[in-house]
Amino acid sequence: MTSDLLRLVTAGSVDDGKSTLVGRLLYDTKSVLSDQIDAVLRSSEERGLDNPDLSLLVDGLRAEREQGITIDVAYRYFATSKRTFVLADTPGHVHYLRNTVTGASTADHAVLLTDARKGVLEQTRRHLAVMAMLGVPGITLAVNKLDLVDFSQETYESVRAEFVAHAESLGFRAEQITTVPMSALAGDNVVTRSDRTPWYDGPTLLEHLETVRPDERGCDVGLRVPVQYVLRDGSTDYRAYAGQIAAGEVRPGDEVVVLPAGTRSTVTVVGTPDGPVDEAGVGQPVALTLSDDLPISRGDLIAAADRVPELAAEVTATVCWLAEEPLRPGARVLLKHGTRTTKCRVPSLSTRFDEQHLVLEREPECLELNDIGQVRLEVADALPFDSYTDCVATGAFLLIDPDGGDTLAAGQVGDTLSAVTGDA
Amino acid sequence: MSAPAKEKAVTGIEQLEAEAIHVLREVAGEFDRPALLFSGGKDSTVLVHLAVRAFAPIAPPFTLVHVDTGHNFPEVLQFRDDIVERFGLRLHVAEVQDWIDRGAVKEREDGMRNPLQTVPLLDTITEQKYDAVIGGGRRDEERSRAKERIFSVRDSFGRWDPRRQRVELWNLYNGMHSPGEHVRVFPISNWTELDVWRYVRKHDIELPPLYFAHSREVYLRDGMWLTSGQWGGPAEDEETVEKTVRYRTVGDGSCTGAVESDAATVDDIIAEIKASRLTERGASRADDRMSEAAMEDRKREGYF
Numbered sequence: 001m002t003s004d005l006l007r008l009v010t011a012g013s014v015d016d017g018k019s020t021l022v023g024r025l026l027y028d029t030k031s032v033l034s035d036q037i038d039a040v041l042r043s044s045e046e047r048g049l050d051n052p053d054l055s056l057l058v059d060g061l062r063a064e065r066e067q068g069i070t071i072d073v074a075y076r077y078f079a080t081s082k083r084t085f086v087l088a089d090t091p092g093h094v095h096y097l098r099n100t101v102t103g104a105s106t107a108d109h110a111v112l113l114t115d116a117r118k119g120v121l122e123q124t125r126r127h128l129a130v131m132a133m134l135g136v137p138g139i140t141l142a143v144n145k146l147d148l149v150d151f152s153q154e155t156y157e158s159v160r161a162e163f164v165a166h167a168e169s170l171g172f173r174a175e176q177i178t179t180v181p182m183s184a185l186a187g188d189n190v191v192t193r194s195d196r197t198p199w200y201d202g203p204t205l206l207e208h209l210e211t212v213r214p215d216e217r218g219c220d221v222g223l224r225v226p227v228q229y230v231l232r233d234g235s236t237d238y239r240a241y242a243g244q245i246a247a248g249e250v251r252p253g254d255e256v257v258v259l260p261a262g263t264r265s266t267v268t269v270v271g272t273p274d275g276p277v278d279e280a281g282v283g284q285p286v287a288l289t290l291s292d293d294l295p296i297s298r299g300d301l302i303a304a305a306d307r308v309p310e311l312a313a314e315v316t317a318t319v320c321w322l323a324e325e326p327l328r329p330g331a332r333v334l335l336k337h338g339t340r341t342t343k344c345r346v347p348s349l350s351t352r353f354d355e356q357h358l359v360l361e362r363e364p365e366c367l368e369l370n371d372i373g374q375v376r377l378e379v380a381d382a383l384p385f386d387s388y389t390d391c392v393a394t395g396a397f398l399l400i401d402p403d404g405g406d407t408l409a410a411g412q413v414g415d416t417l418s419a420v421t422g423d424a
Numbered sequence: 425m426s427a428p429a430k431e432k433a434v435t436g437i438e439q440l441e442a443e444a445i446h447v448l449r450e451v452a453g454e455f456d457r458p459a460l461l462f463s464g465g466k467d468s469t470v471l472v473h474l475a476v477r478a479f480a481p482i483a484p485p486f487t488l489v490h491v492d493t494g495h496n497f498p499e500v501l502q503f504r505d506d507i508v509e510r511f512g513l514r515l516h517v518a519e520v521q522d523w524i525d526r527g528a529v530k531e532r533e534d535g536m537r538n539p540l541q542t543v544p545l546l547d548t549i550t551e552q553k554y555d556a557v558i559g560g561g562r563r564d565e566e567r568s569r570a571k572e573r574i575f576s577v578r579d580s581f582g583r584w585d586p587r588r589q590r591v592e593l594w595n596l597y598n599g600m601h602s603p604g605e606h607v608r609v610f611p612i613s614n615w616t617e618l619d620v621w622r623y624v625r626k627h628d629i630e631l632p633p634l635y636f637a638h639s640r641e642v643y644l645r646d647g648m649w650l651t652s653g654q655w656g657g658p659a660e661d662e663e664t665v666e667k668t669v670r671y672r673t674v675g676d677g678s679c680t681g682a683v684e685s686d687a688a689t690v691d692d693i694i695a696e697i698k699a700s701r702l703t704e705r706g707a708s709r710a711d712d713r714m715s716e717a718a719m720e721d722r723k724r725e726g727y728f
Contacts (some may be wrong), residue, residue, distance in 0.1 A: 005436035035706030061571055061586050062720055072586060074570045075563040077616045084436045086614055098591045102573075140618040167652045183583040228449040231482045238481065239477065244446045244595075273477035280690070285478065298453045322591050336596055339453060405600030407591045 008208065009088045009136070012113030013123040017144045021113060021184035022089050025206065028191035031078035033087040071096055073103045077418075082210040087129045094123060097370045098322040101130055101410055105396075109212055111205070116146045116155050120162045120357060126370070128163075129355035131316060132170035133372055133416050135392065136211055139167060140178040141414055142205060146197070147183040153199040154182040169416070179206050209286075210337045219282065222307025223248035223256065225301045226338030226394075231287055240271055240287035240295055246338070246393035247386075248304055249281040250288065255305035258296055259384040264305055265290040295358040299340035301394075309394070311382040316350070318374055318388075318416045319367070319399065325407040326366035327375075333408060334338065334400040335379055343380035344399065350374040353417060374415060388412035429506050437622050444611040446595060448558070451609050452478075452485045454599040455556040458609075459549075461728060462488040462515070463496075463675045464504035466631055467560030470620055471612065473629055475558075476511055486558065487514045491545045493537035493676045494521040495655035500674055503632040516552065518544040536677045542727045546582040548605055556599065558609045558726050564616045566705055568720035574613050574718040580604035582726030588706055606628075608728075611625060617672075619705050625690045637670045637688045648681030672704040 012018040026032045040056045064071050076087040088103030090096075104110060110131045114124050114381060124141075130385035131139055141163045149155045160179040167177050178187055181197050188194030191206045203211070224247040231240045250256075254267045270280050271287035280286050288302060296302075303309060319326050326347065352364035352373040367373045388395030399409040451458050460475060462468045475484035479715045488508060492501070501578075508515045520537055523529040532539065549557060563570045573589055575597040590598060599607055612620070624631065642649040642665060643658035649669060655678035658664055669682035670693075687696040719727075 003440055010550050033703045033706065034701040035703055039706075050459070061568060063587065072589060073569045074567070075614065076570065077564045077614075099589075102591045102593060106595070227477075229453045231479060233482055242479070244442065244449075251601050271443075271480075273480060283439065283442050287441050325709065327575060330687070334600075339450075392594065395591060398596050400598060400600055405598070405602065407593065410593045410600060412590070 005108055007086045007108045007410045008111060009090060009107035010111045011090050011100050011127045013092045013121050016113045016115045018092060018113045018183050021142060024184045024187055024190050026078055029078045029080055043399050054089045058248045071164060073099045092123065094133060101320055101322060102229050104130055104134050104136055109134045111140045111142055111144045113144050116143050116149050116159060125166060128170055129372060130166055132172060134321060138176045139172060140180060140208060143179060143181050144184050146181050147186055151172060151196045178208055184344055219247045219393045221247050221386050222304035224394045225302040226341050227296060227302060229299055240289045241302060242283050242287045243398060245280060245282050247391050249279055253278045256302050257305050257308050258294060259301045259303060260311055260382055263294050265292040265294060301338060309384040309386050312385050313379055313382040315377050315385055315413055316374060317377055317411050317413050318370045319409040319411045321369060321409050322369040324369055328366045334402050335397050336400060337383050337397040338394060341345055345378045346375050347378060348376045385413045387414035388416050389414060432622055434446050437619060437626060439617055440619055444474045445525055447611040448475050448478045449611060450556060450597050451556050457554050458556040458558060459560040460486040460487045460511050461552040463490055464500040464632055466620055466635060469631060470623055471560045472507060473627060484680060488489060489516045491518045491541045492520060495677045497634060497677055499634060500632045508679060518548045520544050523710050527556045534683045538679055539722060542725050545617060554606060556607045556609055560612060561728060562615050563613050566719045569721055571608060575599055575611055576608045577601055578606050578608055584723045591648045614616060619699060621690060621694050634671045634674060637668050638671050639666060640682060641666050642682055650681055653677045
């Protein structure tokens with residue numbers, strides 16, 4: 001079923017015109033209102049600029065305007081007659097990759113940008129690796145600033161070929177990859193078709209985004225409901241387990257298992273904000289009542305009795321390290337999976353992924369800021385993990401600093417880069 | 425890939441509701457003393473409805489908090505109290521006037537009290553030991569709010585440091601904080617003004633009457649139609665006229681402007697917003713016009 005809401009992430013390198021592209025998308029879909037335009041005109045004039053700086057529409061922080069770069073994710077909202085878009089506009093600067101990961105973790109589709117004169121850059125390869133690791137279902141490369149190479153088909157084709165080859169070696173399938181030749185400054189192929197690229201018969205960027213299927217990856221692991229909160233009313237004996245369905249569907253009469261205890265029971269009522277229903281599915285908030293009185297609390301997982309995830313105290317995982325202080329073997333952290341947070345140890349680092357040359361470094365000394373690698377993890381309480389490639393919602397986890405509380409890494413159970421690493 | 429997947433929750437508004445309910449339940453599960461900021465305005469009223477739906481048939485486990493500038497519209501305060509009673513909730517009111525009387529906050533020369541809410545809010549959070557404070561802020565309202573996380577840590581001085589924001593991955597929200605710090609939570613971050621009104625229509629949510637077109641005596645100041653109240657009235661050279669207006673945002677009377685409008689029903693309002701060429705804050709908030717980074721500066725100090 002095609003959704004009418006598409007979550008997009010945009011990423012590029014410094015100075016490839018991303019803010020201009022986003023400004024153009026917003027402007028051409030009439031999503032920028034006149035007081036916002038006035039504010040941009042006023043600021044541009046105060047700064048003595050000849051032309052209005054559309055990036056001021058998106059660079060919302062004082063430091064961003066002062067430095068002329070994007071630091072943090074800006075969320076923008078626009079709609080066409082076909083669909084509503086939530087756009088996470090992320091920084092191009094390598095130092096702020098963690099903010100790109102933030103925007104990409106919830107994206108249905110990624111738009112990467114590159115300057116046609118520069119082609120596929122180090123940062124493009126880094127972003128592609130992040131999108132591949134996170135399993136973003138589709139990617140589009142906007143080959144921008146084509147006006148500066150006289151709309152050369154040859155230049156476009158050569159950038160396209162290099163990009164597609166790199167994306168495919170990271171595991172993207174051909175049908176997940178699109179490239180569009182454009183000039184965001186002049187608006188060529190952003191919203192309207194350009195007559196300066198007669199050799200291109202594909203869609204404009206917006207046409208593509210309006211029709212792309214948001215999520216083709218099924219999540220076939222059976223019912224999974226992490227318990228968020230127990231709803232209890234002492235006076236009426238009412239007791240229900242509130243959570244959002246992470247995978248599968250649930251009906252009254254379904255046999256379930258509560259993990260980690262392993263206790264079996266039967267669903268008697270599937271409650272929703274609109275009252276009891278006959279069936280509820282992925283993404284819906286529910287409050288489940290079970291036939292037995294069990295000691296269930298936040299952090300437990302309610303799962304299909306015939307598709308029970310295995311409890312694991314040790315697991316192989318892929319992490320993207322997002323903290324300044326490197327990850328070294330022996331680190332002690334916290335791990336948040338579903339609604340449970342538990343102590344975690346990292347006894348060894350297996351590999352570091354060199355996303356520029358697509359090779360693995362074995363047993364690295366550490367993982368530094370922005371590094372992707374494979375690690376072994378030991379958790380204090382055995383957890384019901386699924387593999388991330390089977391189910392995002394129950395295969396993803398955070399590593400958290402037990403002292404400051406900051407999030408240190410994006411983690412995924414299993415090997416999410418097996419296309420390049422070869423070993424599963 | 426958002427965890428709220430798309431097989432059942434197919435419309436945008438259903439997905440946004442599922443996301444908000446997930447966030448509200450996470451707050452209930454992760455924090456000891458969560459509070460929900462409720463002013464009687466449309467965004468926080470939608471928040472209260474979401475909270476009621478998230479925990480039904482049990483009452484939401486949040487205390488409502490209102491920082492009352494003393495310059496609020498009387499019909500909004502009445503509406504606020506009606507909602508609290510109807511849903512059987514608890515309300516804690518911090519009166520800005522008390523802080524002014526004690527000398528802890530100084531009245532501004534321009535009489536605007538919206539910027540004065542920060543200190544009473546932070547004092548209340550400290551006194552009441554709230555560890556999570558849920559607000560109705562939306563990313564589409566203003567460009568520094570566009571940078572805000574859904575779970576956003578404030579230091580022990582209540583400050584927001586946009587350069588030190590945590591990564592926020594999938595729908596795994598990290599509520600860890602040190603003693604003295606607290607977390608601001610924005611469940612309707614991804615909603616637009618239009619989404620709020622579509623939700624109001626879908627669930628037939630009652631709002632204060634001044635959101636709908638009515639006749640009112642107003643005077644023009646800095647391009648905004650203001651109305652007289654306990655916050656003051658027109659200056660000698662400002663002429664009072666009667667106009668058919670409504671409010672797009674409802675806040676402190678001294679800096680919230682009415683817009684000329686005939687939109688008397690929710691459907692009318694949805695049509696009006698779709699056609700509008702102004703943002704709700706641009707149209708009706710003087711406090712955001714003070715400087716290019718007015719909101720960012722207030723947020724850094726601990727504002728909503």
